[in-house]
Amino acid sequence: MLLQQLINGLTVGCVYAVIALGYTMVYGILEFINFAHGEIYMLGAYFGIVFLSLFTASGFAASNFPLAFALTVLFTILFCSAYGFAIEKTAYKPLRNAPRLSPLISAIGISIFLQNYVMITQGATDKVFPQRFGDASFHFMGASVTGLQLIIILASGLMMLGLHLFIKKTRTGKAMRATAQDMTMASLVGINVDRIISTTFVIGAGLAAAAGVMVAAYYGLVNYSIGYVAGIKAFTAAVLGGIGNIPGAMLGGIVLGLMESLGSAYISAEYKDVYAFIILIVILLIKPAGLLGANVEEKV
Amino acid sequence: MHLLDVKGVTKHFGGIKAIEDVSFKIKQESIVSIIGPNGAGKTTLFNCLTGLTALTRGRIAFMDADISKLPAHRILEAGIARTFQNIRLFPDMSVIENVMVAQHSTIKYGFASAVFRTPGFRKSELDAGQKAFEYLELAGIGSFAEQPANSLSYGNQRRLEIARALAAGPKLILLDEPTAGMNPSETAEVMKLIREIRGLGKTVVLIEHDMKLVMGISDRIVVLDHGVKISEGPPDEVRADPMVIEAYLGREALH
Numbered sequence: 117m118l119l120q121q122l123i124n125g126l127t128v129g130c131v132y133a134v135i136a137l138g139y140t141m142v143y144g145i146l147e148f149i150n151f152a153h154g155e156i157y158m159l160g161a162y163f164g165i166v167f168l169s170l171f172t173a174s175g176f177a178a179s180n181f182p183l184a185f186a187l188t189v190l191f192t193i194l195f196c197s198a199y200g201f202a203i204e205k206t207a208y209k210p211l212r213n214a215p216r217l218s219p220l221i222s223a224i225g226i227s228i229f230l231q232n233y234v235m236i237t238q239g240a241t242d243k244v245f246p247q248r249f250g251d252a253s254f255h256f257m258g259a260s261v262t263g264l265q266l267i268i269i270l271a272s273g274l275m276m277l278g279l280h281l282f283i284k285k286t287r288t289g290k291a292m293r294a295t296a297q298d299m300t301m302a303s304l305v306g307i308n309v310d311r312i313i314s315t316t317f318v319i320g321a322g323l324a325a326a327a328g329v330m331v332a333a334y335y336g337l338v339n340y341s342i343g344y345v346a347g348i349k350a351f352t353a354a355v356l357g358g359i360g361n362i363p364g365a366m367l368g369g370i371v372l373g374l375m376e377s378l379g380s381a382y383i384s385a386e387y388k389d390v391y392a393f394i395i396l397i398v399i400l401l402i403k404p405a406g407l408l409g410a411n412v413e414e415k416v
Numbered sequence: 417m418h419l420l421d422v423k424g425v426t427k428h429f430g431g432i433k434a435i436e437d438v439s440f441k442i443k444q445e446s447i448v449s450i451i452g453p454n455g456a457g458k459t460t461l462f463n464c465l466t467g468l469t470a471l472t473r474g475r476i477a478f479m480d481a482d483i484s485k486l487p488a489h490r491i492l493e494a495g496i497a498r499t500f501q502n503i504r505l506f507p508d509m510s511v512i513e514n515v516m517v518a519q520h521s522t523i524k525y526g527f528a529s530a531v532f533r534t535p536g537f538r539k540s541e542l543d544a545g546q547k548a549f550e551y552l553e554l555a556g557i558g559s560f561a562e563q564p565a566n567s568l569s570y571g572n573q574r575r576l577e578i579a580r581a582l583a584a585g586p587k588l589i590l591l592d593e594p595t596a597g598m599n600p601s602e603t604a605e606v607m608k609l610i611r612e613i614r615g616l617g618k619t620v621v622l623i624e625h626d627m628k629l630v631m632g633i634s635d636r637i638v639v640l641d642h643g644v645k646i647s648e649g650p651p652d653e654v655r656a657d658p659m660v661i662e663a664y665l666g667r668e669a670l671h
Contacts, residue, residue, distance in 0.1 A: 293508070297507060302517075304492060305492065305517055308489050
């Protein structure tokens with residue numbers, strides 16, 4: 117029972133972690149909460165359904181489902197990254213030097229727009245993911261892991277590892293860290309800050325998109341408002357780990373997933389969504405900087 | 417041909433005239449000091465030269481190309497790097513990473529080659545690391561390469577800023593008060609370092625308050641007061657200029 121809850125919690129936690137990365141990367145560089153980030157995840161879920169439906173209708177999914185699913189994820193990431201890129205350019209970049217509240221309000225506007233856009237074009241009712249993954253599962257020590265859970269955990273792990281290597285090892289990663297620490301100075305050592313910011317949004321959107329497809333496949337149902345709760349949860353995860361801190365977002369997501377799962381199993385499933393916010397309040401009271409966050413002074 | 421040609425540069429912040437119609441030229445491989453009382457507009461001028469502040473009027477030509485409208489990272493690519501009066505390192509990176517990040521504009525490779533550590537990547541990374549280390553050695557802080565930048569002493573942080581500016585491969589390097597807060601022996605070392613930098617074929621412009629250093633090292637001096645250029649010339653001329661004495665000591669000092 118405990119092991120089963122840990123597995124379920126880890127699955128959901130990995131998804132929170134992957135979404136939380138987008139919040140924390142953008143915050144790290146722009147000190148701004150991208151409230152439209154959850155909608156990218158929602159778009160990811162819808163694009164996933166659209167592409168997989170196309171593959172199913174053409175018969176391609178029936179002949180080679182793993183490849184069709186992989187292509188679905190890939191196309192979804194590409195489309196959502198383009199959304200992330202375009203949103204930054206149109207809604208945030210013109211407000212780069214505006215008061216801090218302005219881009220925040222712009223983000224909320226984008227969020228409302230995207231929700232309604234999807235509601236009008238796709239309908240207000242739940243959409244069903246075209247193909248359920250089989251219930252084939254692996255059993256060990258009284259717990260069972262479905263194939264899809266394994267895929268989610270492994271894919272999330274790979275994405276987080278890939279991002280970690282990208283940030284640590286590549287020149288663009290170094291430039292991202294430099295931009296996060298001092299944007300003006302970064303431009304003075306020759307870093308194209310605008311391009312780094314675009315890259316950050318594209319990567320964040322790509323990760324959220326992947327999470328969206330995986331969750332759509334996992335729960336099987338999608339509607340236009342799923343981005344809101346997922347966004348808030350992932351934001352909580354990012355704050356829990358220390359906003360702006362990339363390993364923190366990964367840890368925060370997984371801790372949050374496990375707490376929710378254990379809370380639902382041992383306390384009450386009624387309050388599943390409450391645990392996230394209890395954790396958020398407790399963290400803000402005890403360690404406002406988050407689990408891995410350093411106590412930073414306010415920038416002057 | 418002059419390396420830098422500043423013509424009629426003017427910067428107003430609302431009603432405040434931070435710089436008013438300042439012109440001067442700088443020859444290649446020279447050391448030029450910009451001096452003046454506090455609030456004379458020296459740092460604002462540096463900000464204009466490096467693309468941090470847009471000009472109100474005027475033109476800045478670097479190697480005969482107009483750079484007055486370029487963004488900061490393009491100006492660096494053109495060949496002007498700088499340091500800051502209040503040190504601005506990337507505090508959470510190691511000393512050598514601080515230098516390597518400045519090589520951004522000179523070395524390129526992709527994500528895949530970095531993750532799979534292809535031979536090309538390893539070579540370019542090795543070259544970059546070696547070059548970065550050479551700059552640290554030049555600045556005299558090679559032994560701190562792997563330490564976090566914020567663990568360095570104040571004087572060494574200034575040296576790291578200079579090493580980082582050099583790593584971008586500039587032709588012109590702007591040093592904003594490189595000896596601020598240093599004791600006389602540290603100041604002498606920085607003076608030596610500035611000469612070595614010139615020895616590499618680079619041109620140096622510095623803002624400095626230490627008159628002993630300014631007079632000892634500069635080929636030319638530009639004097640600003642309240643945003644206006646009041647004097648320019650070799651150290652001996654500037655030192656004897658009544659306008660300069662007045663700006664620094666007040667009108668009575670002349671009588």
